[in-house]
Amino acid sequence: MKRFLLLFSMIFSGLLFSQTQLNLIPYPQKVIINKGTSEIPNQILVREVNNDSLHLQVKVYNDFLKNDSIRFLVSNHGVPKDTFVGLEKVKSEVDGSNDGYKLEINDKRISIKYHNENGKFYAFQTLIQLIKQFSTGKKIPNLLIEDSPKFAWRGMHLDVCRHFFTVEEVKQYIDYLAMYKLNTFHWHLTDDQGWRIEIKKHPKLTQIGSKRKQSMIGAYVDDTFDGKPYGPYFYTQDQIKEVVKYATERHITVVPEIEMPGHALAALSAYPELACTKGPFESATKWGVFDDVFCPKEETFTFLQNVLDEVIQLFPSQYIHIGGDECPKTRWKECAHCQELIKKNNLKDEHGLQSYFIQRIEKYVNSKGRKIIGWDEILEGGLAPNAAVMSWTGIKGGTEAAKSGHFAVMTPGSYCYFDHYQGDPQTEPNAFGGFTPLEKVYSYNPIPSELNAEQSKYILGVQANLWTEYILDFKQVQYMIFPRLFALSEVGWGTSNPENYKEFENRVVEHFKILDKMNINYAKSIYNISGKVIPSKNGVSYELSTSQNPNGIKYAIDGSEPKSNSATYQNPIPVSQSMTIKSAYFENGVLKSAISSQDFKTSKTTGKSITLEHQPSENYSFGGAFTLVDGIIGNVKQLGKTWLGFQGKDVVATIDLGEKTQFSEVYFNTLDNKGSWIHFAKSATISISDDGKNFKTIKEIGKNEILKAKGKINLKVGNQSAKFIKIKIGNAGIIPAGNPGADSKAWLFVDEIGAQ
Template identity: 80%
Template sequence: MQRILLAFSLLISMCFFSQTKLNLIPYPQKVEFLKGEFVIPASFNLSNNLPVKETEYLKNKLKVKYRNAKNQDAHLLYSKLENQSKPNNEAYSIEISSKQIHIKSYTDQGYFLALQTLIQLFETQKNGRIPTLKIEDEPKFAWRGMHLDVCRHFFTVEEVKQYIDYLAMYKLNTFHWHLTDDQGWRIEIKKYPKLTQIGSKRKESMIGAYVDDTFDGKPYGPYFYTQEQIKDVVQYAQERHITVVPEIEMPGHALAALSAYPELACTKGPFESATKWGVFDDVFCPKDETFTFLENVLDEVIQLFPSQYIHIGGDECPKTRWKECAHCQALIKKNNLKDEHGLQSYFIQRIEKYVNSKGRKIIGWDEILEGGLAPNAAVMSWTGIKGGIEAAKTNHFAVMTPGAYCYFDHYQGDPQTEPNAFGGFTPLDKVYSYSPIPAELNAEQSKYILGVQANLWTEYILDFKQVQYMIFPRLFALSEVGWGTSKQDNYKEFENRVVEHFKILDKMNINYAKSMYNISGKVIPDSKGVSYELSTSQNPSGIKFTTDGSEPKANSSTYENPIPVSKAMTVKSAYFENGELKSAVSSQNFFTSKTTGKKITLENQPSENYSFGGAFTLVDGIIGNVKQLGKTWLGFQGQNVVATIDLGEKINFSEVYFNTLDNKGSWIHLAKSATVSISDDGKTFKTIKEIGKEEILSAKGKINLKVGNQQAKFIKIKIENAGIIPAGNPGADSRAWLFVDEIGAK
């Protein structure tokens, strides 16, 4: 009988392991379950040929007893594979039998990645057992990166090391360290001591939502890293097989440097490190003195960072000062450049030649494409995917980091329940849905996509606990996207693994976001207008809601079907488990009109960063919050909003309204004009109202147009973008943003 029970127990164990997916992130390329299990021993025996530094990492991570053993007695074996013609340095395999774990790799880096898998198996094991299995694994993309801005807010060496540890845990291999910007210079340059004496501090900082334009009145800094600290961090990262790519911003985002060395600007100054967020007109002047300075800076940077690539920024460089500068205009003429964009290309190419002469390559944000891309430069595509496409089609390498999917300073849950963030809406499932290779590229061109990276800008991230909150759990999704094993159809299964990894984060005292537990609301059209659809990653029967503005309680209405919205109302919802509140309370106000839920089409589509909900966002009954651009506004850069609303039948109305934003610091400008037209057939339209810039300005963007008694089946509204930002404004010479929310009729 005992033998029968033992056999039955083993059968149950085998079935359990064979039918359950491993709680690994990123998930391996190939997993084969075998029959049996490996019982974690009290003392873990290590073979004597294991790579030393990596094995010390394992010992520090897994607090179990270890002892050395002969290979045949070891629980952990290692075999170094012979080099193929072009092996993937990060490839590895793991075979777990009932007695041993055998790792194979071509390199120590592959072994280290295998250890990450092994550590996760140990940390997510059940009852001290691991299934016997075979894993064959390697990443799809060579560049799997995370960025950290330490200029807006500074983080200590120990915090940066923790950040690097997070990357290592989830098999990311590139740390992009954003070290200089308008708001602070954070790296010691011995030849130019004033960079840190003056440029590493600012008199105060902008606080609150970015439209508030308020300040804390507190001096910030001096904060910077000494060269010895830099070396320490780089070595720490190397021991974890992570490449540190430094970023030294040029020609824009230079105010902190100019505050220390004003002679490098086009005007005399004086300058100071920026206290606001945004983009500023004063940039490096492309004169010999400036290039000498930058070359000397790069000499010291290159000595500190062994990375193949040096990031030189290149983004958001207004041309205002260059247009007004006699030296710049003479340089344009002397070199037969087309314009100031050509001058930017000249600037970048000159820097590239110098960096190349030192045996390194440059990478920059996609604005380095302006005026022509430097011959050997790589592009970091952030404004969308077009920069990466253009680079790849011209045989330049690109790292994909589009803001719509890869900006972790965006909201990751309902903005009303989240800490203040920069804007945008990038929840976990959206990050997971990203595919780094654009469909526009063929197989040969796709080889130029190096990989994927997420960016963490820190305007509104005041401490390291908030850093943790913004990257977790989205870093999990990035990890699997970069590894190449994410599948949108498997998102729910991925979400289950995320929950298991929350337990690991809990043990590490990491402050991660629980936004995926909160209620998510989506407005959908129905026959009578719109309905509000609620969802949660948990059991939907735990959703409780109210429609009278009161706080939901355990005995409130249980959500079963989308909630009809036929009048002005407030829906509040929350998740309860066993009568206990388990989520934040989500609240949504609705303001219905005669356009609510109607069919709407747009001639121009919004920017991908600000397109949540598409055109329907403009008729969903929700008025946008001016402090939260995440979910309820559509953003258009350099384009007009031309919206046609099909009312379904002829109806009477006398007012048309819409809202736009004004925040010049973020390049967001009020509309230049607006026109309302009507039609009965959707083809021939008659204009019934026009307003200009002065009327829009006096209304402060909240436009309510009296149009007289009208009857029509179609309403078309054209809202004209401000166009090119004029001189004297942040982002001058760039395309203005136009943000629009609800278009209604009464």
């Protein structure tokens, strides 16, 4: 009989759990749904003995409920009759983590056990989400949650240099992090385009460096400007203190970033004597990377130490971010002082000089009881002894750091750059480039697979970055981070599971209701039609999908806009000739999504097997090699889904046509935007083969011909017949002096490789 009752209890519990979906983000480590519910009164009393700060804490918790009718109220007298929260600080760790908590709801009593104040705060964030979900019915399920974060660093970055945001907007940003249990706010305060923090010992930084004469607008290839003065915009030290206090109350650590030795034009505009040349300088009006950087002379280090003294007084964070990225060596190569410094200190080259620079700064920061963290270029020439690495160019920097016993925060652009497109670039606001949809963010695992268990301990966590070249106001900030912040939250908490992405997506949709109440401008890209090109028997097919009912997808292949009575999508659409496919989602005959449009230009290479000798950069690798034969010509203003990007590498592609095929023309496109280190190809070679081993060159062109064609390469090769086509597209190599990013590896972008 007991065995029968146990089995019945397990079945009942399972049924109850399936019927009670908890829309929690991040999802907890352990959830048990029990029988019964507890009422949610308009005032939920909170009790904790000997806690003088409880009133302040409850005020903060209520800030997160300001769009709801329910409030927490402190009560220290007796046991309330209504639903109440009882708090208990426990000596032992909860579920293996100091930041963990145990939340139990049972017959009007809500019990929270925690080890530290972080754990208590996270418990309340979970409780607040539950209240928001179940407030309509005024009943919350009885349950037990045991929870703790996997990673110690769960961060979001905000660039306030390209475009500035007010103190109130920064506070809102911090609220968003706190709501979803992120615990680090990386505040990017200085760059070429603006210096945003008051330094009292060097007032010209904000008097001069906090403004620029105009700003670049439009897509990165347009090179156009608005002609409007920007600034002066900066935060006073009192405002900085206000933000840090606000963040601290929400259990957020604010990590300031003071860029060095590169990205220094705004500082040099105020203090030109800190450069290798005389100037004059001005805050940058363009985006990109610039040759004028801090010169490693004694007065520069004195200046930076003065700056850091004031920064350290303002920010209690363990780490101070010193940038260290994208520092061209052009000026250092031409500078007599720099060359003498290299000889004097037996440095190998200018990369060694960068390491010397970073190590001097680190030694000073360490003397103040703090540590430095920097972008992964601080690995150049050797990593400073106690430095941590923020790995953005991929996972290599973080992997190298962890293997050498240095802490690392993983923030690879291919997963964690929220200035990338999150939906079809043709239906999205202008963005920097790349393609990082919600599902891709959710799929990220911050622990590199090649690290062993001991090395993995050096991965502090994960962070997403929001660079604001193309983000003009705070509404656009909201749009770019939501809903991707939800995915980041769950990745950082350690409960993401790419296999259960659809279940996560369902929770995301429910959280849109919370964002709606808060009047937050979030992206609805997951509602739009997503298109994917797949190989098919006669070339390629176009596969459409949506997070909604797939029967609502309507499409047209004649270039017209789909209507409610257009063809209903059922199977991938064959693309056997050049065409335009437009699609949209309809519900009860009403258009519910943006209209997606995709042009196809088919050729004899479309859908064929292709291999690459060198793989593209992680940031620009969407679709892999197949992107080059999918029938889609890249949009020069959108580096999202349709281009592959290679830094310092040639494109060497071999296309198997399947059988001997006649053709007389080969085409492809490359891009040029030197401000972003993107250069036209320097050469192209076409070869053919019948066996895939022995190739004969049939056409070669050089840089002049590519420049003349402005990157749109269409090569007449005569009447040819072959089974294999090999094309080698030469990368420009090392960027020459006089160009942004000089002495660095150039980017090569290539789209469709076609043959007619």
